[in-house]
Amino acid sequence: MTHPFDAAVALDATAPDTFAARTSPxxxxxxxxxxGITAATVLRAVESHPARLGEPLSLTxxxxxxxxxxxxxxxxxxVRTNRSTQHWTVDILQPGPGxxxxxxxxxxxxxxxxxxxxxxxxxxxPEAPPPETVAQRDVxxxxxxxxxxxxxxxxxxxxxxxxGAESGDSLTRLWLRDEPPRPLDFAALTALxxxxxxxxxxxxxLMVPAGTVSLTVYFHAGSDALAAVGSGxxxxxxxxxxxxxxFFDQNAQLWNEAGRLLATSHQVVxxxx
Amino acid sequence: MTHPFDAAVALDATAPDTFAARTSPxxxxxxxxxxGITAATVLRAVESHPARLGEPLSLTxxxxxxxxxxxxxxxxxxVRTNRSTQHWTVDILQPGPGxxxxxxxxxxxxxxxxxxxxxxxxxxxPEAPPPETVAQRDVxxxxxxxxxxxxxxxxxxxxxxxxGAESGDSLTRLWLRDEPPRPLDFAALTALxxxxxxxxxxxxxLMVPAGTVSLTVYFHAGSDALAAVGSGxxxxxxxxxxxxxxFFDQNAQLWNEAGRLLATSHQVVxxxx
Numbered sequence: 001m002t003h004p005f006d007a008a009v010a011l012d013a014t015a016p017d018t019f020a021a022r023t024s025p026x027x028x029x030x031x032x033x034x035x036g037i038t039a040a041t042v043l044r045a046v047e048s049h050p051a052r053l054g055e056p057l058s059l060t061x062x063x064x065x066x067x068x069x070x071x072x073x074x075x076x077x078x079v080r081t082n083r084s085t086q087h088w089t090v091d092i093l094q095p096g097p098g099x100x101x102x103x104x105x106x107x108x109x110x111x112x113x114x115x116x117x118x119x120x121x122x123x124x125x126p127e128a129p130p131p132e133t134v135a136q137r138d139v140x141x142x143x144x145x146x147x148x149x150x151x152x153x154x155x156x157x158x159x160x161x162x163x164g165a166e167s168g169d170s171l172t173r174l175w176l177r178d179e180p181p182r183p184l185d186f187a188a189l190t191a192l193x194x195x196x197x198x199x200x201x202x203x204x205x206l207m208v209p210a211g212t213v214s215l216t217v218y219f220h221a222g223s224d225a226l227a228a229v230g231s232g233x234x235x236x237x238x239x240x241x242x243x244x245x246x247f248f249d250q251n252a253q254l255w256n257e258a259g260r261l262l263a264t265s266h267q268v269v270x271x272x273x
Numbered sequence: 274m275t276h277p278f279d280a281a282v283a284l285d286a287t288a289p290d291t292f293a294a295r296t297s298p299x300x301x302x303x304x305x306x307x308x309g310i311t312a313a314t315v316l317r318a319v320e321s322h323p324a325r326l327g328e329p330l331s332l333t334x335x336x337x338x339x340x341x342x343x344x345x346x347x348x349x350x351x352v353r354t355n356r357s358t359q360h361w362t363v364d365i366l367q368p369g370p371g372x373x374x375x376x377x378x379x380x381x382x383x384x385x386x387x388x389x390x391x392x393x394x395x396x397x398x399p400e401a402p403p404p405e406t407v408a409q410r411d412v413x414x415x416x417x418x419x420x421x422x423x424x425x426x427x428x429x430x431x432x433x434x435x436x437g438a439e440s441g442d443s444l445t446r447l448w449l450r451d452e453p454p455r456p457l458d459f460a461a462l463t464a465l466x467x468x469x470x471x472x473x474x475x476x477x478x479l480m481v482p483a484g485t486v487s488l489t490v491y492f493h494a495g496s497d498a499l500a501a502v503g504s505g506x507x508x509x510x511x512x513x514x515x516x517x518x519x520f521f522d523q524n525a526q527l528w529n530e531a532g533r534l535l536a537t538s539h540q541v542v543x544x545x546x
Binding site (some may be wrong): 028058060063064065079080082084087089091102103104106107108110112114115116118119120121122123150166169170174199202205213214216218220221223239240241242243244245246247250251253261264266268270271272273 | 330331333335336337350353355357358360362364375376377379380381383387388389390391392393394395396438439442470472476478486487489491493494495512513514515516517518519520522524526534537539541543544545546
């Protein structure tokens with residue numbers, strides 16, 4: 001049986017640099033697809049391209065407009081290929097008002113040949129009880145995509161009371177994996193980087209309208225390291241740095257259960273009021 | 274007299290969405306322009322575009338190839354304009370082998386209309402002695418662009434001995450401004466986000482070859498707040514999270530002297546061995 005994630009990021013090559021795709025009800029958010037699944041689809045287009053060399057190193061996705069329910073087109077072009085890196089531009093298009101193709105999403109990506117070098121971490125994994133000992137928390141079941149993830153909160157769970165009582169901290173930390181479990185790969189890891197609810201909700205205990213404007217993911221692991229995770233848990237955390245006049249940023253880190261940093265991610269998010 | 278920064282980011286509109294520019298010897302790095310000046314030039318193209326609405330919110334620049342000494346072309350297109358955000362794609366082109374235009378740099382940017390909202394910080398400014406009391410350090414005078422910045426190191430200055438003695442920490446913190454002093458704007462702030470020498474040099478005390486692959490800047494201040502800084506000092510810091518098989522990441526923050534966070538920045542950097 002196809003995992004809902006694989007169905008959601010499925011692409012048909014229809015012309016050079018061009019893929020046909022379709023939104024998935026299983027990853028629907030409030031007014032469009034979950035941003036993580038859109039980013040994963042962009043990355044999957046790069047991975048599927050016949051000219052692709054190397055593995056994903058970085059990805060930036062800009063959410064210019066909500067993708068409407070139904071079919072869409074992904075255009076992925078390799079614009080420069082070097083000895084160890086390859087640079088990509090990707091756009092998602094849907095018919096706009098009048099029927100002409102309009103850009104809903106812009107993106108750039110870099111794939112790279114990784115060689116074994118001196119390596120080290122400068123972001124120690126936080127201490128956390130093992131995932132088996134942490135209770136699942138069923139929160140915010142109102143949107144479909146949330147049900148595609150198992151989340152076991154350690155800190156900064158969704159506020160229990162939306163009473164506007166400001167907290168001094170925007171950190172969320174949790175154990176995280178696909179639901180049902182699915183072997184980890186770059187596309188799934190990309191989506192996992194975007195599962196955090198808006199930091200402004202945590203900081204303010206107010207559910208103000210909010211939406212990601214731009215998301216960046218840096219991959220710190222190759223496909224071997226991701227395959228070794230299998231369908232295991234990831235330790236994930238996110239924190240804001242600044243909330244200022246309608247926009248805040250978020251830094252996120254995702255480690256495997258053994259404490260190896262697999263991806264770091266950043267986003268800037270619109271919020272109202 | 275024109276400040277060297279303004280000369281370096283000067284653009285001539287030559288056709289719709291198209292600007293002519295030229296590399297500046299004043300901001301030359303080892304094998305191409307300082308990456309910060311390239312990013313600033315990309316942002317300046319967006320700012321100069323007649324269709325531009327709002328102020329810079331985010332910028333991602335991918336360094337696909339070194340820009341060669343001499344003229345280059347900047348193409349900046351607004352691909353989607355919403356009520357409060359406008360999405361841009363930008364490319365830098367130079368004649369490639371054979372003379373056909375080749376992409377050296379890809380970029381995306383978002384400009385936004387900022388409205389006054391609830392605001393807060395989650396990244397307190399570190400304690401630091403006032404810039405007047407900190408000695409200037411003249412380091413690494415071998416490249417031109419370094420001389421365009423005044424730097425007063427507080428922590429993590431360039432290693433004094435390149436002896437391969439690994440340190441456990443990749444943090445650099447310093448007071449920073451343009452040299453000669455120049456009123457702060459978005460383009461200058463963009464370049465300032467990229468002044469940190471490679472974190473791998475600090476961590477390893479080895480000057481291995483390294484170069485930025487992709488840079489992202491999030492702006493947390495409007496033009497009024499930048500104008501209020503004038504030519505004052507910024508407190509800037511950068512730290513890596515992971516060094517792994519040829520690439521490391523870097524998070525950076527830049528505050529004004531009063532402790533307000535103006536920009537956060539991220540990059541992923543290639544390193545050898």
